[in-house]
Amino acid sequence: MLDPQHNSFVMYDEEFQRISAVIEKLLRESNSKVIFLVDKNGQLIASCGETEHLDTTSLASLTAGNIAATGGLAKLIGEKEFSILFHEGEKDNIHISIIAQRVILVVIFDHRSSLGLVRLRVKKASDELAKIFEDLAVKAAEMEKTGNADSPFAEITDDDIDNLFS
Amino acid sequence: MSFINYASREINCKIVYYGPGLCGKTTNLQLVYQKTAPDAKGKMISLATETERTLFFDFLPLALGEIRGFKTRFHLYTVPGQVFYDASRKLILKGVDGVVFVADSQEERLDANIESMENLKDNLEEQGYELEKLPFIIQYNKQDLPNCTPLEELRELLNPNGVPDFTACAQTGEGVFETLKAVAKLILLELKKGGTG
Numbered sequence: 001m002l003d004p005q006h007n008s009f010v011m012y013d014e015e016f017q018r019i020s021a022v023i024e025k026l027l028r029e030s031n032s033k034v035i036f037l038v039d040k041n042g043q044l045i046a047s048c049g050e051t052e053h054l055d056t057t058s059l060a061s062l063t064a065g066n067i068a069a070t071g072g073l074a075k076l077i078g079e080k081e082f083s084i085l086f087h088e089g090e091k092d093n094i095h096i097s098i099i100a101q102r103v104i105l106v107v108i109f110d111h112r113s114s115l116g117l118v119r120l121r122v123k124k125a126s127d128e129l130a131k132i133f134e135d136l137a138v139k140a141a142e143m144e145k146t147g148n149a150d151s152p153f154a155e156i157t158d159d160d161i162d163n164l165f166s
Numbered sequence: 167m168s169f170i171n172y173a174s175r176e177i178n179c180k181i182v183y184y185g186p187g188l189c190g191k192t193t194n195l196q197l198v199y200q201k202t203a204p205d206a207k208g209k210m211i212s213l214a215t216e217t218e219r220t221l222f223f224d225f226l227p228l229a230l231g232e233i234r235g236f237k238t239r240f241h242l243y244t245v246p247g248q249v250f251y252d253a254s255r256k257l258i259l260k261g262v263d264g265v266v267f268v269a270d271s272q273e274e275r276l277d278a279n280i281e282s283m284e285n286l287k288d289n290l291e292e293q294g295y296e297l298e299k300l301p302f303i304i305q306y307n308k309q310d311l312p313n314c315t316p317l318e319e320l321r322e323l324l325n326p327n328g329v330p331d332f333t334a335c336a337q338t339g340e341g342v343f344e345t346l347k348a349v350a351k352l353i354l355l356e357l358k359k360g361g362t363g
Contacts, residue, residue: 008167008168008169008170008357008360009167009168009169009170010169010170010171010172011169011170011171011172011173012172012173013172013173015173016171016172016173016174017173039169039261040260040261041167041169041180041260041261042180042225042241042261043169043178043241045169055208055209057208057209057227058208058209058211058225058227061211061225061227061241062211062225065213065222065223065225065257065258068257068258068260069222069254069257071257072253072254072256072257152170152177152233152234152235152236153177153233153234153236153354153357153358154358155234155358156233156234156354156358160233160234161233161351161354161355163231164230164231164233164238164350164354165230165347165350165351
């Protein structure tokens with residue numbers, strides 16, 4: 001989809017709001033505790049639910065590592081990917097799925113929900129999220145074409161960079 | 167591939183520390199972790215074996231501050247250096263924005279350095295990257311040890327293109343932050359050049 005070396009993954013306000021709305025709805029409808037979306041490279045995109053006591057940055061990075069390792073396993077046995085992972089704990093469970101081959105959706109839930117319900121709701125939300133990420137890709141491509149990419153970094157100076165390290 | 171988030175006004179970049187087994191990649195991250203103010207760093211994660219050899223990766227998130235109203239965050243990763251973990255190394259290189267090659271300056275590790283450098287190039291190419299076009303820094307680590315290959319020879323073998331390089335002793339911290347700053351700077355300059363692409 002993108003040239004890996006010279007592209008950034010960009011998130012705009014509008015799409016962020018749409019994504020947040022979808023995962024918040026999913027949180028309610030699936031009766032889950034926490035939901036977050038992670039880029040395959042391990043960057044946290046959005047989260048909702050009981051995140052206050054969670055290290056979401058680490059969770060994002062480990063989830064991406066997990067998906068990457070599982071993807072490697074899939075290739076070794078001739079599968080394209082394993083699109084759903086499920087980890088069952090004593091109290092909490094984690095349901096991980098891949099959306100549009102690009103983004104990882106993580107749902108953490110306990111006894112108040114069930115795997116069946118989560119799977120059902122995730123499936124519906126995945127379609128909505130896939131559409132948003134598709135729109136986002138189109139938007140980013142258009143921005144680039146029209147030269148409106150407007151990178152916040154286009155005009156930084158050496159001083160700006162040096163100041164970071166002072 | 168950096169992640170620019172206009173909604174939260176953040177920019178996230180990924181730096182990977184690469185190099186042969188036991189060259190000091192994890193030590194680099196540990197030192198950065200120890201010497202960074204608590205509010206600027208997240209938790210350091212090490213997926214290691216019982217003998218503290220890196221099994222999958224180490225991960226350290228760092229927040230450097232703001233540029234033009236955008237919080238800049240760097241995610242530091244190490245790869246497992248041992249030869250047989252190649253499949254894992256490939257995975258960690260995905261989406262990389264900048265690479266630090268940590269060389270073990272000891273004479274007996276010269277071949278391992280060269281092999282690891284070739285391995286880095288191969289693995290990057292497999293994912294459509296060219297090392298020459300990536301922000302790239304070399305660190306000659308373990309300079310405190312008595313049996314080091316002369317710096318000129320290391321440079322000739324590992325750094326034919328003359329990318330920025332530093333001598334270091336990661337255990338005492340010498341050269342560690344210089345290396346990190348240099349690669350972060352190159353990444354930000356690359357972002358400036360490339361726009362959001």
